[in-house]
Amino acid sequence: MNFKLSTLLATSLLTCASGVTLASESSVTLSGSAALTSDYRFRGITQNQNDAALQAGFNFAHTSGLYAGVWGSNVNFGTADPHLELDPYLGYSTELSSFASKPVLDVGVSYYNYPSASDLNWAEFYAKLTFGSLITADDSLLTSINYANDYLGDLAKGDQWYFNATYSIPFGAGFGGVAGLGYTTTSDYDFDGKGSDDYLDWKVGVNYAIPMFDGLTAELAAVGTDIDTDDMSDVAKRGVDAGAVFTLTKSF
Numbered sequence: 001m002n003f004k005l006s007t008l009l010a011t012s013l014l015t016c017a018s019g020v021t022l023a024s025e026s027s028v029t030l031s032g033s034a035a036l037t038s039d040y041r042f043r044g045i046t047q048n049q050n051d052a053a054l055q056a057g058f059n060f061a062h063t064s065g066l067y068a069g070v071w072g073s074n075v076n077f078g079t080a081d082p083h084l085e086l087d088p089y090l091g092y093s094t095e096l097s098s099f100a101s102k103p104v105l106d107v108g109v110s111y112y113n114y115p116s117a118s119d120l121n122w123a124e125f126y127a128k129l130t131f132g133s134l135i136t137a138d139d140s141l142l143t144s145i146n147y148a149n150d151y152l153g154d155l156a157k158g159d160q161w162y163f164n165a166t167y168s169i170p171f172g173a174g175f176g177g178v179a180g181l182g183y184t185t186t187s188d189y190d191f192d193g194k195g196s197d198d199y200l201d202w203k204v205g206v207n208y209a210i211p212m213f214d215g216l217t218a219e220l221a222a223v224g225t226d227i228d229t230d231d232m233s234d235v236a237k238r239g240v241d242a243g244a245v246f247t248l249t250k251s252f
Contacts, residue, residue, distance in 0.1 A: 032058035037247040040073050043162065043182055044201025044225035046239040047085070048076040065094045067108075075114070078235070082114035091126075104130040119154040139169040151186055158188035166203075174209040178221065192228040200226045205245075215251040220244065 033056065039046055040053035047053070057071030072086040091108020106128040114120045128144040144164045151160035166180035184191075185198035192199075205221025224242030232240075 027063045029061050030058065031061070031252065032056070033249055033251045035247055035249040037245060039223075039243060039245045040075065041223045041243075041245055043184055044199075044203075044223055044240065045227075046243075048074060049078055049235065050238050050243065051076060061093075065092050067091050067093060082117040082120065084115055086113050086115060087111060088113065101131055101134075103132075104128075106130070120152060122148055122150045122153045124148040124160075136169065139167070142166045142168075151189065156186065156189040158186050160184065160186045160189075171206075174211060176207045176209075177205070178207065178219075179204045193231065194228060196228065213250070217249045217251070219247045219249070221247075 035055045037053050037055065039050050040048045040055070053073050053075070055071070055073040057069060059067055059069035061067040068088075068090050070086060070088045072084065075082060075085045087110055089108055089110040091106060093104060093106040095102055095104050107126065109123060109125050111123050112121060124146050125148070126144060126146045128142060130143075131141045133139060134141055142165070144162075146160075146162040146164075148160045151158050162182060162184050164180060164182040166178065168176060168178045170176045180203040182201040183198065184201070187197070189197055191197065201224070203221050203223045205219055205223075207217055207219040210216045210218060221244070222242055223245050225240045227240040229237040229241060
């Protein structure tokens, strides 16, 4: 089933409008973030020709576990359009208290929306499990499964599965580390120009919570993929090869 952008946006707006009313009763919380990154990498692949990106988002969360929000970034696919990505989402999160480890289950749907190139729009369902304090206090392991039946819209029009595991650990004194591994497989999309319909992506980085600015975090990470870059142009190679990405994020 394909989700229409207008339906999803309308639902998000209604949810958020209800949240404003309920916020006075302390049942809804609003959170958000703004970030400046040296390269917007989505599952290891640059979304803006390895240039910097400005990103922001907000989220309304209800005490029931329901949440809705939107996230956006500038993009550049090397064509005239699009220049903006705006992704509304809806979901539900709950702690599985019957398990000893008390993992958090998070399920929902995101809509990857490009206002000036709607033929690229596509919806994706996701299910995530987050486990805490596995090795040390305050560490976490996020595992996720994502599925889309209209991957990349009219560009691919195929099924896509994405599997990911990301581990985060605090080092102390505001420092932390992160390592992630993802796998993408599609029914009909060629990632390297040689017929490959799957690839691995990875990330290894360190971050630092800047103490003089509440909610401000700096991260330096190496990000890349195993996509075969033989016969690719230099620009295309840089978009999938390993590269350093620096990001400043302010959460509120």
